[in-house]
Amino acid sequence: VITDDSIRDALEHLAQHAPDPDRVLLGLAGRDRARRQRRALTIAGGAVAAGVAVGGPLVLLRDRHPAGPAGVAGPSARPSPSSSPSIVNDRIPMRYRPTWLPDGMREISRIAGPFSPDSDPRQQIRTWRVGTGGQSVQLQVGGADSVDTAGLRHTTVRGAAGWVDQRSGRPSVGVIWQPQPGVWLQVVVEGVAPGSTTVPLRVANSVTPDGSSMLEVPVAFGWLPDGITRAAQRTVASTAHGWESLVAADDGKGPVGAPVGVSATLGTAADVLVLNQKPGSTQSPGSTTARGVAATFVSPHILMVALPDGLGLRVAGEASQADLVRVADALRIGPVPDLSWLATG
């Protein structure tokens, strides 16, 4: 018999299974950061390839790890403007790869670095896609100490316990498993038929240690404003007209306080230097000099610099204009890397 008390009892019991607030706070910081990055990149035009869902499907890779400095020069570093081809690019080995993908899939981006404060600095994401708007596959590598598998379906991936994430309301299917202690892998496939796990499971079962693929980043910070000391993402991605590479750093604060950071994007000028100003915007560009050439502040926090050989540089962040110019001047820019793996155009 249903009574008012039995309804209250049931709802109170359900409330006791509310999500962990700490996990929500971490997710909140990550989402806010991703939102602000997407907004800044959209304003500046081009951006990391559309569909590289930074922060989106990483539900299972949230983590609490000590932040790692990972190659970012501190505030005391002296600026050293340079674009010398003698500079050696950063090369980050990609840790895993799938040996099977649906026909027509081409890799469109490689990302390395933490996606939220306190997350694993060795996180990586690789994305493949068919065409420009078709099915996509992401391989995410993280080092979560524990993973919330509540509500997920058990499976087996290459002999290891795994879970299928097929929650209603999400336009993707994920498969997560632990190939070795301290390492979690997740394959996320978007564009599958509702209820189908064939492709996600086949991709997951094909994943092996990589050993050869590299994320070669041709741009690195030489100076950063006070307090911004933590390396965030490093990315190479395809764009409408070619490629671009992004490096980012932030203050590493969180989880609730949105991290403050800067980013530098080097790549095909036709993508990097495009300004998609909102209709009705009264923002007027401001001229300056950076890296010895004329440069433009297209907004108070986005600096654009045209470089030789059809390249463009965009420096964005929550810093003063003088600091953004100094960041641009001190960037170490190396030769264009081997991008034969990248689907372009």
Added chain:
Amino acid sequence: LTFDEFLGARLVSLLRYATVVTCDPHLAEDIVQEVLIRTQQRWARISDVEQPEAYVKRMILNHFLSWRRRRDARALPLPAAAVEAATGAGADCSARVVERHALLGQIAALPPRQRAVIALRYYEDRSDAEIAALLGCSEATVRSHCSQALAALRTSTRLMEASSDHR
């Protein structure tokens, strides 16, 4: 009151509320995160209202109802697995747990506005007038939703009991 202070004091309450309204802890987590990002962007204005928590709860409710409209348009199944995971019925088969599990499953199957009325009345102890204000409808509509929901729950229970007796 800063946004961080608000979160520190009210986040647990918001998560429990969202879990009850959605009957799905995973969906509740997603909705609360999205609503809090919007809240943070508008905090200067929201913090000025008389009851910021009530305002944010209304945002959660509206977000859930709009999400349900989008989801229902695609005719996806109800989150029965999420309810089962939350109630722990699989691990404890005592009669009370089974009854509670069945009741939560029936609540989860209610139309979204009826479910919201049940959650607001029985979990939040809101009056009809308060629920009407939250849902943007009349008190008569609230009473109608509530009576329809309770009738559906009692009918489901009788059907289950009949089915159990038959077996």
